[in-house]
Amino acid sequence: MTGIAILIPIALAMGALGLATFFWALKGNQFEDLEGAANRILIDEEDPLS
Amino acid sequence: MNLPARLDPAGEIETVLTVPAMHCAGCMAKVERSLGAMAGVTSARVNLTARQVRIAHSTSIAMPDLVSALSASGFASQPLDEDLAPPPSAAKPLLAPLAVAAFAAMNVMMMSVGIWSGADGATREMFHWLSAGIGIPAIAYAGRPFFTSAWSALRRGRTNMDVPISIGVTLAAALSLYETATGGHDAWFDGVLMLLLFLLGGRTLDAMMRDRARAGVDSLLRQAATGAMVVGKDGKLEWLAARALLPGMVMRVAAGERLAADGVIAKGTSRFDRSLLTGESAPVGAGPGGDVLAGTLNLDAPVDVTVSAAGTGTALAEIARLMESAGQARSRYVRIADRASRLYAPAVHSLALASLIGWLLAGAGMHQALIIAISVLIITCPCALGLAVPVAQVVTSGALMKAGVMVKDGSALERLSRINRALFDKTGTLTLGRPVPDARMIEALPADVASVALALASHSRHPLSQALAEALAVRGFTAAPLESVEEVAGQGMRAIWQGRAVALRRPDVAAREGFGGMATMLDISGDPARLISFADALRPGTIAALARMAAMGIECSILSGDRSSAVAEVSRTTGLMAQCAATPVDKQEAIARLQSAGQNVLMVGDGLNDGPALAAADASIAPGSASDVGRQAADFVFLGDGLAAIPRAVAASRACMAVVKQNFTLAIGYNFLAVPLAIGGYVTPLIAAAAMSASSLLVVANSLRLVRAAR
Numbered sequence: 001m002t003g004i005a006i007l008i009p010i011a012l013a014m015g016a017l018g019l020a021t022f023f024w025a026l027k028g029n030q031f032e033d034l035e036g037a038a039n040r041i042l043i044d045e046e047d048p049l050s
Numbered sequence: 051m052n053l054p055a056r057l058d059p060a061g062e063i064e065t066v067l068t069v070p071a072m073h074c075a076g077c078m079a080k081v082e083r084s085l086g087a088m089a090g091v092t093s094a095r096v097n098l099t100a101r102q103v104r105i106a107h108s109t110s111i112a113m114p115d116l117v118s119a120l121s122a123s124g125f126a127s128q129p130l131d132e133d134l135a136p137p138p139s140a141a142k143p144l145l146a147p148l149a150v151a152a153f154a155a156m157n158v159m160m161m162s163v164g165i166w167s168g169a170d171g172a173t174r175e176m177f178h179w180l181s182a183g184i185g186i187p188a189i190a191y192a193g194r195p196f197f198t199s200a201w202s203a204l205r206r207g208r209t210n211m212d213v214p215i216s217i218g219v220t221l222a223a224a225l226s227l228y229e230t231a232t233g234g235h236d237a238w239f240d241g242v243l244m245l246l247l248f249l250l251g252g253r254t255l256d257a258m259m260r261d262r263a264r265a266g267v268d269s270l271l272r273q274a275a276t277g278a279m280v281v282g283k284d285g286k287l288e289w290l291a292a293r294a295l296l297p298g299m300v301m302r303v304a305a306g307e308r309l310a311a312d313g314v315i316a317k318g319t320s321r322f323d324r325s326l327l328t329g330e331s332a333p334v335g336a337g338p339g340g341d342v343l344a345g346t347l348n349l350d351a352p353v354d355v356t357v358s359a360a361g362t363g364t365a366l367a368e369i370a371r372l373m374e375s376a377g378q379a380r381s382r383y384v385r386i387a388d389r390a391s392r393l394y395a396p397a398v399h400s401l402a403l404a405s406l407i408g409w410l411l412a413g414a415g416m417h418q419a420l421i422i423a424i425s426v427l428i429i430t431c432p433c434a435l436g437l438a439v440p441v442a443q444v445v446t447s448g449a450l451m452k453a454g455v456m457v458k459d460g461s462a463l464e465r466l467s468r469i470n471r472a473l474f475d476k477t478g479t480l481t482l483g484r485p486v487p488d489a490r491m492i493e494a495l496p497a498d499v500a501s502v503a504l505a506l507a508s509h510s511r512h513p514l515s516q517a518l519a520e521a522l523a524v525r526g527f528t529a530a531p532l533e534s535v536e537e538v539a540g541q542g543m544r545a546i547w548q549g550r551a552v553a554l555r556r557p558d559v560a561a562r563e564g565f566g567g568m569a570t571m572l573d574i575s576g577d578p579a580r581l582i583s584f585a586d587a588l589r590p591g592t593i594a595a596l597a598r599m600a601a602m603g604i605e606c607s608i609l610s611g612d613r614s615s616a617v618a619e620v621s622r623t624t625g626l627m628a629q630c631a632a633t634p635v636d637k638q639e640a641i642a643r644l645q646s647a648g649q650n651v652l653m654v655g656d657g658l659n660d661g662p663a664l665a666a667a668d669a670s671i672a673p674g675s676a677s678d679v680g681r682q683a684a685d686f687v688f689l690g691d692g693l694a695a696i697p698r699a700v701a702a703s704r705a706c707m708a709v710v711k712q713n714f715t716l717a718i719g720y721n722f723l724a725v726p727l728a729i730g731g732y733v734t735p736l737i738a739a740a741a742m743s744a745s746s747l748l749v750v751a752n753s754l755r756l757v758r759a760a761r
Contacts, residue, residue, distance in 0.1 A: 004173070011157065015153050018153065019153040023146065023149070026145055032097060032099070033097040033100070036097055040075065040078065043075050
């Protein structure tokens, strides 16, 4: 029983952290250009992009 | 200028350009690097989904510098017109509810597993309260898209798919809360949340497809040349947007530029390509006093045109009015999902109500009867039905987009799958709509002569020069170094090459009369003059595409606004029947005639004159090179030159509808099995939710087979 009392808050807190991170990313326009993000990894960064 | 510019303290502004040709990582890198290398540019960031690049730069750089830097690296770009601001994304508002539903469903499921594996007494009660604490706010938040849609339907006295969903979700949540409060045995927050998660997933996919298609089409639409250089009283030139033009103004139209308003030529003589407006392939000459129309392309020489009608007064606007009335027939089409839900929602409600009353009459308690009624509502929830159409259409349009066909919306796929008759415009649709130099003449040129021709042609914006330069560049010739290159308006290009005078000019009157069509003359002093003729060639793959259409049982014919002599040759080569010299109204009537004879008509066209026909037909396709009116009116836009995209789109739409029908069979078959069990009281809401998810996954898996539909 005492194990549950610790583990459940931890599980919920981690889930909530994930959700908060997602909202942060959504607010930061990281979902604006999914196609571009998928392709950007293919760019060879010989000179740093400004 | 109509730039969405934002000034900030450091004297830096932001410019957004659309770059429609950008489509891969290489393009992104090229665009960002070529802009980033410019002095004064702080940052350049591409948005590939919207085909835009956002540039932060100092005020020392003007917009045209950015455009020319991009065109130097091979990308055409346009400033973003603030009138055409991107419409709000349909998918974005769904992402947050989706995430909340996913988070809540997972955590509540964690508690539920504890309860199923034997948690009892105070532990179960605590788990129920925790589930309620997570579930109720999550349901309220994630269910909002459904609640608002259901409410707006109910307020107008109608019902849609969202009504049974909202009622089921609300009732199940309320009953679970009641169970929790009274220390009951079961609560169904997990089932409700899972239901919302799957439904939101389907909605988001559907919205993403529409967003993606719209981004592609929007970036094409923004390419329109919507303005003119206006000559002021003091002789100063000023760029004005088309809507700011007024009758009486004098606009200077360079060779290779499209007219922004109707008018009368005040100065200069040139020929005009009216193919977008009327379908005529041969250019029409006009001198001072001659009438010219908005949307026509000035071919030869700069002219000054006194504006006689602008905006809504032009021949162009007349066509737009025709299109508006033509589009009404199509808006009567009811999408298959809506037809299904019209039958579905009342059936589900009466079924749930009937089982509630039936169990009450049979002597069950209110509590048990309610649980059974809610099970019926959840189990018949049109989850698989709601996914059946959007998933199939998303996968198909994704496949088509990879094959270079952009789909405006899902209903276009449904309408295209039903067509059995196709009408093709000639100029710009069956043919490329631009002059192509005669291949034999090009190949007969000696290499050094060809590179001189390429060098001369590449200095000019004249359509014939551009076509010649492209044809030579494709064949691997490189431009010869020239000195003192100059363009003589209306005459051509002159230069010095290795001490010899060279010129690419319009042919002498005698040569032109002897030949008849479009041609240019290449002079190299010391050599005899060479005539290079141009023709509007058929698109590559036309014959094969038409054969494939015929094999699919679609009867094709030509519906052209061009003269019969010009149509006859294309008609002979393709073996299609043709109707010639059709005005926009004629085209629209021809389609109405076929439709009243019970045929479903596909219109393929590009010009302004095809606009009403494109809007009136059951489905329509336009090439990417079409006028913006044509692209706007069409359901599908195909990129590239080949005509093979058309039978491909038809085949894909038919495959899509076949899968949609299979999906319906799967979803309805599942309901036929599960509903009697639910009414019989053998199913708890949790099993109902699990069964429903399984049927949804089956439908999604079936739809994924369409990945290879666009073949």
